[in-house]
């Protein structure tokens with residue numbers, strides 16, 4: 241299957257350059273440690289690592305790997321002319337998309353192990369169903385990768401242009417989604433706005449499963465929102481990629 | 492014989508600019524076809540159309556005598572003018588990836604990757620990261636990536652740009668091998684001697700038109716000269732004036748004047764025609780592609 245060929249190639253590149261992998265491992269680890277330790281001092285009833293692990297994983301970890309990674313991959317593909325090379329090969333746009341998605345699911349799995357490893361070390365507990373947790377992870381990664389395709393193929397022309405928009409729009413969305421502190425701390429009107437922020441639904445769903453051990457019934461709203469959002473971003477992602485190929489059709 | 496590539500009355504305009512006008516030619520199995528022409532002549536545009544990256548405004552492209560379907564395109568190998576490689580992967584990893592895209596895997600893929608690396612002379616660089624290869628090595632790897640799936644039609648856009656003499660000859664060998672194994676090859680180049688040495692047939696493209704095509708023998712007929720005399724003298728102006736008086740076509744070559752001789756003649760006779768001028772050297776040489784191109788594209792400086 242050609243998608244897996246793309247997956248392999250991306251993973252090899254990541255392993256070879258290492259810089260991204262180190263950043264994607266280190267950043268969420270440090271954020272989890274910091275916020276875990278900060279909130280541990282304030283709240284003695286529940287372990288802060290219980291509720292920080294899910295949101296740090298979704299926000300600090302997946303946001304930069306599964307959104308930033310695909311953007312950088314597509315932009316690099318364009319800068320190095322390999323995009324045009326792929327255009328000449330039997331690889332379809334959908335296979336390419338799937339290949340990237342699989343690669344970042346592997347990265348996300350690695351980040352999950354690291355983040356929960358640290359949480360466990362500090363006494364954090366994962367309470368819910370593993371399958372349900374995996375589903376939330378899958379929907380979150382799919383949403384991020386889809387968005388990454390849209391941004392990478394539509395808006396960003398060069399690698400240097402990636403960081404600006406991602407930080408300017410993305411980081412506030414992370415905060416508004418309750419990544420670094422519980423969304424319940426948001427004032428009412430911001431909490432209402434947060435309802436349209438997919439990161440909010442990812443965080444809430446993961447927190448419900450992981451920290452509170454709740455079942456499907458408790459997070460069905462979040463799952464529906466995320467499934468719709470992931471579906472739309474997948475479609476938009478593939479479509480933006482195809483549109484970009486049309487624009488790039490000159491050797 | 493069915494043509495590996497058939498281009499039939501293909502035209503293309505970019506905005507106001509006409510890049511290709513009703514261009515037609517065919518390439519047969521085992522044939523190396525060279526497209527020569529100055530910058531902006533339309534060579535790359537034609538290649539883009541041949542591999543379906545660009546749609547022509549008019550005209551058709553056929554592959555192996557049939558429609559240019561995606562399946563047919565999967566048997567085409569293209570090395571674009573720009574090098575396209577994954578810089579963070581090794582030579583071998585790059586070729587493995589591209590081979591996989593064409594359905595190669597396992598031991599067959601490994602063998603093919605080794606063969607292609609060896610053909611372009613990079614067998615001892617298989618584990619080198621591409622960003623650490625020299626520019627010429629990258630171009631050779633780029634060409635190897637086009638041949639992995641043993642294409643019926645190999646298209647190489649300026650394959651020898653930036654290559655040293657030895658590497659260039661190596662690429663020529665690669666091209667000839669591919670043709671000997673039955674592939675049709677389309678190459679573009681600015682180096683006219685290269686086209687002469689490498690190609691069975693040559694198409695001369697100028698401002699989007701194919702102004703002539705054929706074997707070197709056929710192309711020579713476009714030039715009304717049997718031979719050239721390359722004359723170096725202290726006073727090149729005097730040589731030109733004399734050529735004009737004799738009614739001979741001439742043009743400026745590198746620090747010399749090239750005079751077109753209508754029939755073969757001895758060196759003595761040529762020297763005698765220019766007697767009275769202090770000559771440094773006179774060399775007789777056969778009509779080459781350079782003269783044909785000059786004749787057909789108006790680069791010639793005739794009398795007056």
Ligand SMILES: Nc1ncnc2c1ncn2[C@@H]1O[C@H](COP(=O)(O)OP(=O)(O)OP(=O)(O)O)[C@@H](O)[C@H]1O
Nearest residue numbers: 490505508510528529530531532533534535536537
């Ligand atoms: N995408 C494009 N948009 C507009 N004009 C284009 C485009 N591609 C090519 N052209 C124009 O078409 C003409 C032919 O260009 P092309 O790249 O085919 O030339 P070429 O023969 O390959 O030249 P070179 O030897 O420099 O590679 C040029 O005038 C060029 O400016």
Ligand SMILES: [Mg+2]
Nearest residue numbers: 534535536572
């Ligand atoms: Mg060109």
